Amino acid sequence: MSPTPAEPVRVLVVDDHPIWRDAAARSLAEAGFVVTGTARDGAQALRVAAATSPDVVLLDLNLPDFSGAEVTRKLLVAMPGIRVLMLSASGERQDVLDAVTAGASGYLLKSAEVAELIDAVRATAAGNAVFTPGLAGLVLGEYRRLAHAGDARAAGRDRPAAPELTERETEILRLVATGLTYPQIAARLTLSPRTVQNHVQNTLSKLQLHNKAQLVRYALERGVE
Amino acid sequence: MSGQMWRAVAVYRFVTLCYAAVVIFGNDSHYAHPAGGILALAAMAGWTVFTIIAYARPRGPQPWLIVIDVAVATGLIISTRWIDTARHIAHGAPTIPLIWAAAAMLAAAVRGGPWAGMAAALPLWVGDLIERQSLPTQSTVDGLVLLLVAGGVGGYVVRLSLRAEAATDTAARKEAAIAERERIARGIHDSVLQVLALVSSRGKALGGEAAELGALAAAQEAALRSLVTGDSTEPDTETGLMDVRGLIEPLADAVITVSCPATAVMLPPPAARALSVATMAAIDNVRKHAGDGARGWVLVEDDGAAIRVSVRDDGAGFESGRLAAAAAGGRLGISHSIIGRLREAGGSAAVTSRPGQGTEVDLRVPYPG
Numbered sequence: 001m002s003p004t005p006a007e008p009v010r011v012l013v014v015d016d017h018p019i020w021r022d023a024a025a026r027s028l029a030e031a032g033f034v035v036t037g038t039a040r041d042g043a044q045a046l047r048v049a050a051a052t053s054p055d056v057v058l059l060d061l062n063l064p065d066f067s068g069a070e071v072t073r074k075l076l077v078a079m080p081g082i083r084v085l086m087l088s089a090s091g092e093r094q095d096v097l098d099a100v101t102a103g104a105s106g107y108l109l110k111s112a113e114v115a116e117l118i119d120a121v122r123a124t125a126a127g128n129a130v131f132t133p134g135l136a137g138l139v140l141g142e143y144r145r146l147a148h149a150g151d152a153r154a155a156g157r158d159r160p161a162a163p164e165l166t167e168r169e170t171e172i173l174r175l176v177a178t179g180l181t182y183p184q185i186a187a188r189l190t191l192s193p194r195t196v197q198n199h200v201q202n203t204l205s206k207l208q209l210h211n212k213a214q215l216v217r218y219a220l221e222r223g224v225e
Numbered sequence: 226m227s228g229q230m231w232r233a234v235a236v237y238r239f240v241t242l243c244y245a246a247v248v249i250f251g252n253d254s255h256y257a258h259p260a261g262g263i264l265a266l267a268a269m270a271g272w273t274v275f276t277i278i279a280y281a282r283p284r285g286p287q288p289w290l291i292v293i294d295v296a297v298a299t300g301l302i303i304s305t306r307w308i309d310t311a312r313h314i315a316h317g318a319p320t321i322p323l324i325w326a327a328a329a330m331l332a333a334a335v336r337g338g339p340w341a342g343m344a345a346a347l348p349l350w351v352g353d354l355i356e357r358q359s360l361p362t363q364s365t366v367d368g369l370v371l372l373l374v375a376g377g378v379g380g381y382v383v384r385l386s387l388r389a390e391a392a393t394d395t396a397a398r399k400e401a402a403i404a405e406r407e408r409i410a411r412g413i414h415d416s417v418l419q420v421l422a423l424v425s426s427r428g429k430a431l432g433g434e435a436a437e438l439g440a441l442a443a444a445q446e447a448a449l450r451s452l453v454t455g456d457s458t459e460p461d462t463e464t465g466l467m468d469v470r471g472l473i474e475p476l477a478d479a480v481i482t483v484s485c486p487a488t489a490v491m492l493p494p495p496a497a498r499a500l501s502v503a504t505m506a507a508i509d510n511v512r513k514h515a516g517d518g519a520r521g522w523v524l525v526e527d528d529g530a531a532i533r534v535s536v537r538d539d540g541a542g543f544e545s546g547r548l549a550a551a552a553a554g555g556r557l558g559i560s561h562s563i564i565g566r567l568r569e570a571g572g573s574a575a576v577t578s579r580p581g582q583g584t585e586v587d588l589r590v591p592y593p594g
Contacts, residue, residue: 017419020423023423023427091450097487109422111422111443111447113426113430114426117426133482133484134484136484136524138486138487140524141487147529177524178484178523179520
């Protein structure tokens with residue numbers, strides 16, 4: 001699954017700010033990643049990704065042409081195995097949430113330290129979800145919103161049931177949201193770090209699956225093939 | 226808007242022309258000069274076509290054209306004297322143009338407002354007196370009053386609706402300007418945040434003096450980010466509820482991270498304020514007592530039964546046994562009055578801590594009602 005040290009992780013850096021793009025690409029190259037290319041907008045990102053097939057796309061949330069969610073969806077349709085790590089400077093909540101429900105596997109603020117960024121790219125390549133406390137708060141809120149929306153139209157039968165968090169998942173997300181790292185959470189709950197990681201990953205997968213089901217239902221209702 | 230009004234005048238003129246035509250063709254056998262009736266009708270038709278075209282200009286007709294319009298209408302009223310027989314007129318026969326003549330008054334009202342409308346009514350009335358060769362009587366004075374009212378009211382309504390249109394127009398333009406300014410501001414904020422984020426992360430990596438610069442940039446970056454998020458701090462005008470996020474998000478900085486749902490977290494204003502004051506107290510506590518380099522995290526959530534705010538730090542912490550003593554000594558920084566306000570809103574506060582594992586403050590306010 002995860003690339004061995006012999007196979008360095010291939011990364012595409014997408015950002016419309018040249019200073020940031022170049023700095024990120026340089027840091028990643030110094031840390032031993034292969035930067036397969038850089039792109040300044042969503043359209044270019046799709047072209048470069050198709051041509052260079054990176055493992056991870058480091059994607060800025062605010063691109064001039066498409067939203068982060070749109071670019072993520074298009075990338076995943078074109079290359080189902082690709083992993084998207086979102087980066088943003090402003091942390092616009094709805095944009096971040098849209099991007100992760102569209103399939104991005106993690107989110108980082110741009111003010112993260114270089115070491116954090118490198119760890120995050122490595123974790124993303126290994127298939128792990130990268131959560132900030134802010135993202136954990138957003139995901140908790142989204143499950144709550146979906147539960148409320150589900151209550152409101154409990155009468156409508158053919159709707160897919162709103163996804164729910166298990167008690168353990170809620171507990172872990174709350175700890176992530178209040179700044180604990182996975183090893184700290186593992187120590188506190190006497191679980192293995194791997195188990196904590198799996199729980200976090202699950203919270204994201206359920207949301208993404210629900211989102212995909214909704215998109216399909218929406219398309220069917222609208223008569224789209 | 227004024228274009229629509231000129232179209233309305235045109236429609237009025239055309240419809241009343243048709244009416245006048247029916248009456249003239251019906252009566253021309255009784256006229257003293259039947260050919261005169263046809264001639265007057267032709268003049269009305271010609272003038273109708275001319276004004277419809279002339280008034281449709283984007284900027285509306287010139288005032289002098291309106292004066293001519295009123296003169297033509299007045300002239301046609303007087304022409305009745307020559308076309309119809311004196312006996313018919315004495316018995317109250319209608320004038321040749323009938324209510325077509327009022328179109329000129331309407332045009333004056335649309336062009337110049339209530340006073341112009343009333344001023345145009347006057348010559349029409351005088352023309353009518355000349356045509357009947359009578360002095361003002363009770364019934365003709367009544368007629369004048371009616372004309373004046375019609376001209377005045379017509380002009381007033383036109384003025385009012387034009388003013389309303391201008392107001393809507395200005396409001397729409399202002400709104401567009403604000404939206405554009407916000408769009409530009411978002412772009413600028415984003416660019417500034419990029420640079421601050423870069424300086425902060427690079428600075429920390431470089432160490433030394435650069436790290437100090439990085440820390441400064443990080444502080445500004447956090448402040449700007451919480452500003453950009455900018456949730457409303459005012460109660461909703463419809464429900465009277467307040468978004469707790471708007472009060473708590475601005476407390477974020479380089480030391481304190483705030484996490485919120487993407488959707489609003491609504492509470493009645495007293496409960497929302499009590500919650501945010503308690504949160505501020507807990508955050509102050511992190512800064513004062515958690516020790517150097519300690520960080521704090523605030524989570525705002527809706528757990529299905531209550532609105533919950535958790536404040537955790539990774540600082541020194543303290544033994545749970547000393548909790549009561551610490552609270553009494555004001556060590557927690559959450560005073561009794563703050564807890565009291567939270568309780569008044571039906572809420573509660575709990576504090577847990579272990580040495581070396583930081584402190585956690587859990588604040589809850591149940592849903593209203």
